[in-house]
Amino acid sequence: GAVVSQHPSRVICKSGTSVKIECRSLDFQATTMFWYRQFPKQSLMLMATSNEGSKATYEQGVEKDKFLINHASLTLSTLTVTSAHPEDSSFYICSARSTNTGELFFGEGSRLTVL
Amino acid sequence: RKEVEQDPGPFNVPEGATVAFNCTYSNSASQSFFWYRQDCRKEPKLLMSVYSSGNEDGRFTAQLNRASQYISLLIRDSKLSDSATYLCVVDTGTASKLTFGTGTRLQVTL
Numbered sequence: 001g002a003v004v005s006q007h008p009s010r011v012i013c014k015s016g017t018s019v020k021i022e023c024r025s026l027d028f029q030a031t032t033m034f035w036y037r038q039f040p041k042q043s044l045m046l047m048a049t050s051n052e053g054s055k056a057t058y059e060q061g062v063e064k065d066k067f068l069i070n071h072a073s074l075t076l077s078t079l080t081v082t083s084a085h086p087e088d089s090s091f092y093i094c095s096a097r098s099t100n101t102g103e104l105f106f107g108e109g110s111r112l113t114v115l
Numbered sequence: 116r117k118e119v120e121q122d123p124g125p126f127n128v129p130e131g132a133t134v135a136f137n138c139t140y141s142n143s144a145s146q147s148f149f150w151y152r153q154d155c156r157k158e159p160k161l162l163m164s165v166y167s168s169g170n171e172d173g174r175f176t177a178q179l180n181r182a183s184q185y186i187s188l189l190i191r192d193s194k195l196s197d198s199a200t201y202l203c204v205v206d207t208g209t210a211s212k213l214t215f216g217t218g219t220r221l222q223v224t225l
Binding site (some may be wrong): 047 | 118119123156157158159181202211213214215216217218
């Protein structure tokens with residue numbers, strides 16, 4: 001069946017560095033992908049909607065210059081956390097909506113720890 | 116008021132028990148409703164969509180009450196493997212964006 005792959009699944013980095021997370025749809029094309037963040041014992045919070053070939057749409061309170069999103073192809077969206085700080089440590093999850101069927105599939109998530 | 120509200124639990128029930136979770140949502144324009152299951156440190160997985168007429172999938176029954184803006188999930192004959200967090204998810208009515216509840220934790224014990 002359709003699969004969304006996220007990489008890396010786990011990353012530890014030093015404060016001030018940048019981290020890139022990839023979200024790839026393996027068996028289908030996704031014009032739209034979504035990026036979420038989940039802090040412990042909290043709900044998934046939508047950060048931004050990523051549209052292939054155009055700029056991402058960010059939710060209120062999410063800094064677009066800090067969380068860079070690129071959706072250069074129909075199967076790949078990337079989220080770059082720039083100048084990461086400990087408060088950015090979280091579980092980042094992407095989801096991809098199939099262009100053909102409209103179904104939504106989630107990636108396995110990427111756990112970021114900033115030291 | 117939160118857009119999607121759930122009782123966080125935890126609900127501790129013995130195997131074989133029936134358990135029900137409730138969820139309320141604030142956006143009356145919402146059109147689509149879902150229950151997702153999330154295991155610890157994993158991504159959420161779709162359990163079932165929720166339809167106006169109510170729907171059943173094996174031991175799971177979902178109900179929607181649009182007038183009260185209320186969704187429920189009933190699990191019959193609970194299994195140990197049902198232990199997880201159950202997320203109530205509602206679309207925002209625009210751009211296919213989903214809003215997640217904080218989840219209700221279920222622990223099924225022997």
